[in-house]
Amino acid sequence: MDRLKIIAKYTNGRMIKGTTGNFWPANERFSMVPLGARPNAPPVPVSIKDLKAIFFVHTFGGRRNRAKRAHFMARDRVFGHKLRVAFFDGELLEGAALDYDLNTPGFFLHPADPDSNNERIFVVSAAVKDVKHI
Numbered sequence: 001m002d003r004l005k006i007i008a009k010y011t012n013g014r015m016i017k018g019t020t021g022n023f024w025p026a027n028e029r030f031s032m033v034p035l036g037a038r039p040n041a042p043p044v045p046v047s048i049k050d051l052k053a054i055f056f057v058h059t060f061g062g063r064r065n066r067a068k069r070a071h072f073m074a075r076d077r078v079f080g081h082k083l084r085v086a087f088f089d090g091e092l093l094e095g096a097a098l099d100y101d102l103n104t105p106g107f108f109l110h111p112a113d114p115d116s117n118n119e120r121i122f123v124v125s126a127a128v129k130d131v132k133h134i
Contacts, residue, residue, distance in 0.1 A: 006032060007055040008046055011089070011127050016044070017060050025106060025122060035060055048105055052087055052127040056119045085109060085123055086130040094134065095121065102128060 003019040010016075017035040020043075024030065031043035080098040087093075095109035102125045109121045 003033075005057050005060060007057055007060075008032065009052045009055065010050055011052045012050075013089070016046075018044075023054065023122075025104075025108075028105075048124060049126065051124045052089065052091075053093075053124060054122040056121070058117050058119060062117045080110075082112075082134045083109065084132045084134050085128055086132075087127050088129045089127075093121065093123070100131065101125075102131065 003021050004023065006018060006020055006023070008016045008018075016032065018032040018037070019035075020030055020032040022030050028049070029045055029047045031045050033041060033043050080096045081100065083095060083097055083100065085093045085095070093109060094112040096112070097107050097109050100107035100109075100123075104125060106122050106124045109123050111118045111121065
């Protein structure tokens, strides 16, 4: 399986950048190799219940030379539901989800900005305060 670049954000504010090859939304845990780990370092176990979200990214450095857009534009074509997700820590994310159910471990959100460094975001339901259709 290909290694996916991710940024795991914890509910306590901690963040780890690294790669994973075994994330599956229905599983309670997965493993990742932190960015900068020595070659052949053992993967670090990550428990979904401790996370706020997992950001699947194009690059770890982001896309610094462009204006960021956090909201949908009127001309944007969207597949699925346009959502505004409010986390318990106050962060807001806008994106589109084909389906979501807060009674499941989480759901995938595609960022409102089609040029975002985030390919998709796995939102952990337990970290969500509110979801609104926009």
